[in-house]
Amino acid sequence: MSWPTLGELALRVGGEVLGDTQLAIHDVAALHKAGPNEITFVGDDKHLRQLRSSAAGACLISRKHRGARPEGVTTALVFVDDPQDACLALARIFRPQTEPALIGISAKAHVSPTATIGSGCQIYPGAFIDDDVEIGRDCTLYPGVCVGSGCRIGDNCLLYPYAVLYPNVRLGHRVIVHASAVLGADGFGYRFRGGRFEKIPQLGWVEVADDCEIGACTTIDRGMLGATSIGEGTKLDNLIMIGHNCELGKHNAFASQVGLAGSVTTGDYVRCAGQVGVADHVHLGRGCTLGAKAGIHKSIPDGDTQIGYPARPEQEQLRIMMVTSKLPEMRKTLKDLESRVAELDRLVEQLTASAAES
Amino acid sequence: MSWPTLGELALRVGGEVLGDTQLAIHDVAALHKAGPNEITFVGDDKHLRQLRSSAAGACLISRKHRGARPEGVTTALVFVDDPQDACLALARIFRPQTEPALIGISAKAHVSPTATIGSGCQIYPGAFIDDDVEIGRDCTLYPGVCVGSGCRIGDNCLLYPYAVLYPNVRLGHRVIVHASAVLGADGFGYRFRGGRFEKIPQLGWVEVADDCEIGACTTIDRGMLGATSIGEGTKLDNLIMIGHNCELGKHNAFASQVGLAGSVTTGDYVRCAGQVGVADHVHLGRGCTLGAKAGIHKSIPDGDTQIGYPARPEQEQLRIMMVTSKLPEMRKTLKDLESRVAELDRLVEQLTASAAES
């Protein structure tokens, strides 16, 4: 294979080169890993400093830097509108993702005769599609995807190996479900009677709207009577728990290991960092942001940013954390003050006594 | 379909109607979601207030309210002994759960010739049952359930897709294991020798007693020498970790994402809220309750309620949390006091000096 030159690659992404257009480029790589025959990108000005110490042969950078080479940077530069986009475009040249073969409906998949499957679907060996399922067009169900009876799946959905949909789960269009995610398992509902937990039947279902992505090993429990629902465009990372009866708004983004107890509701554009926990029946307001590991026990107003456990508004919590780090010193000061005040008490008593005498 | 009337439904659950018995009912729904042709329930008096603002056409409510219509409530009421039970009974009318077809032992399942399977079992395609397994009567193993060699499963168990039992796992009767739960993987045991972790063979097994339910993607590791055991009637939610050699008592209930390190023991009736973490060799006493995200480093006495990290008895922790929120103010007060005491020092010194002079 002959390597493309920097000039050729720049052409592919409509960029202007500052540096050696004849440089042979062997791959794309991240800023801190790229070598002399690799091209990287700076997506954000705050990474410009790292570029100075990078060994990268070339770097895609925003067109706004054209003219003035950033100080201390010697790497060849390619000015483009969107460095990240451009880098991904080049990545596809070096590492073409092989389009999976069109296999249609594998004879080794189990498809119920009462299931309906749209045109253009790829159903891999070991997939299991139960009775009365309806699947739209151009969906891919990888090996072992299990679709329970009565499920509805829209068009262009992508279900990775061993994703499990219990009965009556509904997915919109362009939904991605990663490996071993479980949608529609029973909610954790019991009544405590006679010294034992008695199961409350979970008769509801799960609804995932268009353009959602559900991470690997994430679990979304079915509602007790109605739906547990995930709004349009919402993205859930891996190992997340969504309890029964939760209703998530549109375009939420939850990082991994977040846990929502039952009946939590959220507005649109809510963001949770990793390992956040939310108590049952809490509402997370539109556009609010919860910091990593935050523990939420009461509803969060629209647009608020809260962190910590128990969660508090960010500025307040940071102030408290700052003072907390000074606690040992404060305790010492407090003890000192106690002795000094005791000494003052003694002196003032003396003075008062002698004043009374005189 | 002609809709049933409120009067007809009331008859089905032995209820008395206060309101329009002719009202057509189309479905059951949760209190905050029910519309004018839906029936809901109030299971707990603390939700009575929400009923006033509900759009529900009708509501199942405890018979003890008979006679006096709760203030501000205009919804038609149906007085019953147990509103939640009644609502679930009606839910089954509107949304009958189709009994899965009896498929027997699918030819597409792999069943070892040395396995024994009781009468009435449903073994779905893709299930894998290894050598010397014994399964009782009337169990259902959904697609891809994997049962390792030497496992024992009692009667009436329900194993959802891709539940995995490593060799020698033992389930009692009426155990439910949800999708992608993993029972019997190796415990996390190593010896650090010569700069490397050397695996300690995990030769034990997992025992789950009667009437337990194990959530989706929950993992229970096998013991090193003996059993990791889950007591009768204990319920584990999704994404829980139970480390090797743990011994859980009866009728525990753990919410999702709880993690127990190795060799934890619990009494009966222990409750853990979500994301609780428990260090190794700790004992959780009978009837104790741990709040969400609690971090437990030492054993908890019987009946105690602890919260927070590090966990403390609830009242003590709440007091500390309350004071913590006032820390910035306390720090300011402390600094003020320091200056005031310094000023007092100065004044008292002056006074003492002039008293000495006079």
Added chain:
Amino acid sequence: MSWPTLGELALRVGGEVLGDTQLAIHDVAALHKAGPNEITFVGDDKHLRQLRSSAAGACLISRKHRGARPEGVTTALVFVDDPQDACLALARIFRPQTEPALIGISAKAHVSPTATIGSGCQIYPGAFIDDDVEIGRDCTLYPGVCVGSGCRIGDNCLLYPYAVLYPNVRLGHRVIVHASAVLGADGFGYRFRGGRFEKIPQLGWVEVADDCEIGACTTIDRGMLGATSIGEGTKLDNLIMIGHNCELGKHNAFASQVGLAGSVTTGDYVRCAGQVGVADHVHLGRGCTLGAKAGIHKSIPDGDTQIGYPARPEQEQLRIMMVTSKLPEMRKTLKDLESRVAELDRLVEQLTASAAES
């Protein structure tokens, strides 16, 4: 079956008996569970006290105790070099692990004609091996293991049921992947444009070096451009999240439910206790240790031990936690001091006034 005597077992592990060599031994068991016909071990002197109250018939114990029977201990003793090793050796006598039958490549597995599989591999029914996969010698792939196109697997690897490798994942030699672990799912990468999250293609892969062990339901996301990598000998417990672009050093050990956001790097010999969370782009220095539930927002120096949230060096955090527990008392002291200082202010003012008068 005739039970072996203590004397016979001692011979097997090269031990010297202090006690009844004719005692029949029925099994090995943990210290607190062993009965009069069972043998246990004390691996660590701190468990010697528990031995006094143990009902065990016999106990393997370090040869250094030879001569002096530990005070209060009446159990028969077997002195050996390494009590844990000896106990595991005996465990294999009582509970021989049946070697799984050699099945070769099951006809019920799906193996692409373009895949290469080394000699001595066991491929179970339901395994799925896609195009251009290369697998080394003597690997075992249990039921339903899914290996995406272009994956590379070394020799002597062990993949448990439903372990999923997305395309282009690379495993070294002697790697163990437990059930339902997911390697190579898309990283959680989006750009927020026009009010929606737009997926950033994840074009990288996952690399796991020799001698790693990956726990059940653990997920390791693929890099965006390059590799997410796990260094040689590193052990990950269950339900762990490793975000995209992370690079873990050698011989790390992470307990269950740890979560690493994207682009975290670690040195060698890093240890994380359960439920630790690490923010993106943080570096965990060589040999550092993070306590259970620690929340890490900035890089940790080599060799440091940090605990808590936000994480701080252990000694500092313990001091802060100790003072925190005294906060309610400190607040009371502070209030007392305020009144006492106010009273002093009043008295000193009086004294100053009368001094001015006189």
